[in-house]
Amino acid sequence: xxxxxxxxxxxxxxxxxxxxxxxxxxxxxxxxxxxxxxxxxxxxxxxxxxxxxxxxxxxxxxxxxxxxxxxxxxxxxxxxxxxxxxxxxxxxxxxxxxxxxxxxxxxxxxxxxxxxxxxxxxxxxxxxxxxxxxxxxxxxxxxxxxxxxxxxxxxxxxxxxxxxxxxxxxxxxxxxxxxxxxxxxxxxxxxxxxxxxxxxxxxxxxxxxxxxxxxxxxxxxxxxxxxxxxxxxxxxxxxxxxxxxxxxxxxxxxxxxxxxxxxxxxxxxxxxxxxx
Numbered sequence: 001x002x003x004x005x006x007x008x009x010x011x012x013x014x015x016x017x018x019x020x021x022x023x024x025x026x027x028x029x030x031x032x033x034x035x036x037x038x039x040x041x042x043x044x045x046x047x048x049x050x051x052x053x054x055x056x057x058x059x060x061x062x063x064x065x066x067x068x069x070x071x072x073x074x075x076x077x078x079x080x081x082x083x084x085x086x087x088x089x090x091x092x093x094x095x096x097x098x099x100x101x102x103x104x105x106x107x108x109x110x111x112x113x114x115x116x117x118x119x120x121x122x123x124x125x126x127x128x129x130x131x132x133x134x135x136x137x138x139x140x141x142x143x144x145x146x147x148x149x150x151x152x153x154x155x156x157x158x159x160x161x162x163x164x165x166x167x168x169x170x171x172x173x174x175x176x177x178x179x180x181x182x183x184x185x186x187x188x189x190x191x192x193x194x195x196x197x198x199x200x201x202x203x204x205x206x207x208x209x210x211x212x213x214x215x216x217x218x219x220x221x222x223x224x225x226x227x228x229x230x231x232x233x234x235x236x237x238x239x240x241x242x243x244x245x246x247x248x249x250x251x252x253x254x255x256x257x258x259x260x261x262x263x264x265x266x267x268x269x270x271x272x273x274x275x276x
Contacts, residue, residue, distance in 0.1 A: 001126060001178075002105040007031045008122060008182050014043035015050055021271055025051070026058075030101060032108065033064035034184060035094065035119035041068065045075045052083030063090040063100055063108075065118055094120035097195055111195050113186035115220045121183035123195060131171035141165055180276045181236075184243050187217065188226040193234045201276045202231055203268065206241035209248070209257055224254040228261035242268030 005028040007014075018025065034040055044062070051060065062068065069089040076087060092100055092110050095118060101108040104127065111121035130152035138148065143157055151157060157165040181196040184205035196202055206228075207221035216223050222230075224241055231239035241258055248254060251267055258265040266274065 001124070003027060004029065004103075004105065006106075006108075006124070009034055009040040009184075010043040010047055011039045012042040012046075015047050017271060028060075029058060030061045030063065030108075032100075032122050033062065033068060034113070034121060034182070035115060035117050036065060036067055036071070037117065037185070040185075044072060045079060048076065048083070048087060049080055051085065052080055056083075056085050059086045059088055061088045061090055061101075063092055065094050066091050092120060094118040109195070111181065111183065111192055113183060113192065114189045115185045115187065119185060121181060121186070121192065123182075123199070124178075124180045126177040126179065128177050129174035131167070131174055133171055134169075137170045141170070143170070178276050183230075185221060187220040188222050188230070190230070190233065193230065196230075196234045196236065198234070199236050201238045201240065201274070202234065202236040203240045203242060204230055205243035206254055206258060207243050207245050209253055212245075224258040225261055228258035228265055231258075231262040231265065237264065239265045240268045240274060241265060 005025065007028060007030070010031060010033070031044070048060065069091075090100065094110060095112050096110065097112060098110050099107055100110050106127060107125045109123040109125070111123055113119040113121050131154060133148060133152060141157065141159060143151065147157060151167060151170055154167055156167050157170060159165065179199040180201050181199045182203045183192060183196070184203065185207075186192075186205060204227040205222050206224040206226075207219070208216045208223045210223045210225045213223060216226075221243075227241050228239065239258070239262055241254065244251060244254060255265065255267045
C-alpha cells in the first residue's frame with residue numbers, strides 16, 4: 001500500500017514462497033500475527049534470520065499477543081545475536097477492537113475472533129488521498145506552486161483581487177479509500193460484522209464444507225457457507241475464502257458452496273495476487 005509492505009501471519013515456508021514470487025522485502029516494516037498457532041508463526045524466526053544475513057538495517061515491528069515475545073525472544077537471542085536491525089514487539093490485546101497501528105497512509109485495527117486460542121483479525125483502512133489538481137485551472141488562475149499542496153488537501157484559493165476560487169473548480173475528487181479485512185482463524189461469529197461492514201475485500205477462512213459443520217464447531221473454524229454468510233450480511237464488495245482443510249484436494253466444492261450464498265466469492269489460491 002503506497003509503496004509500503006505489510007505482512008499478515010508468517011507460516012513455515014513463507015520466505016520460500018516470497019522468493020518464488022519475486023517479492024522483495026525492503027519495504028516490509030510491519031508483520032501482524034493473528035494468533036499463536038504454528039501455521040501462523042513458524043516462519044518468523046527463519047524470516048528474521050534471513051533478513052539479518054541480508055544486512056537489513058530498518059527496524060521490524062511485530063504486532064502480536066504478548067506471549068509471542070516470550071516465545072520468540074529467546075530464539076532471537078540464540079539464533080539472531082548481532083543482527084543489524086531491531087525487532088520491536090507491539091503488543092495486541094486480541095480480545096478487543098482497537099487501533100493498533102497508524103501512519104500517514106493507513107490505520108490498522110484488531111478484530112476479536114472466536115477460536116481455540118486468543119485470536120484477532122485485522123482491518124486495514126487506507127486514509128483519504130489528496131484531491132487531483134486540474135492543471136489547466138491552476139494555470140488559468142495563475143496559482144503559485146507553493147499553494148498547490150493546500151489546494152490538493154481541499155483548500156479554496158483567493159487571488160490578488162480578493163476573488164474566492166472554490167476548490168471544486170481547481171481539483172477533482174480522489175479515489176475512495178480502500179478497506180481490507182482479514183479474518184482467520186475463526187468460528188462463525190456475527191459479532192465481527194459491524195467492524196467489517198462494506199469493506200472492499202474480506203478474506204475469511206473457510207476450513208470445511210457444511211457437511212463437516214460439527215467438526216467446524218468442535219475446532220472453532222468456519223464452513224464455506226458460513227464465510228459467505230458473513231460476507232453477505234456485512235455487505236462486502238468481494239470475499240476471498242481460504243485456510244482449507246487438507247481433505248479438500250479439489251476446492252471447487254468449497255467455492256460453489258460459498259457462491260450459493262454470496263456470488264462475489266473468490267477462491268483463495270496459493271501464490272496468486274488479488275486486487276483489493
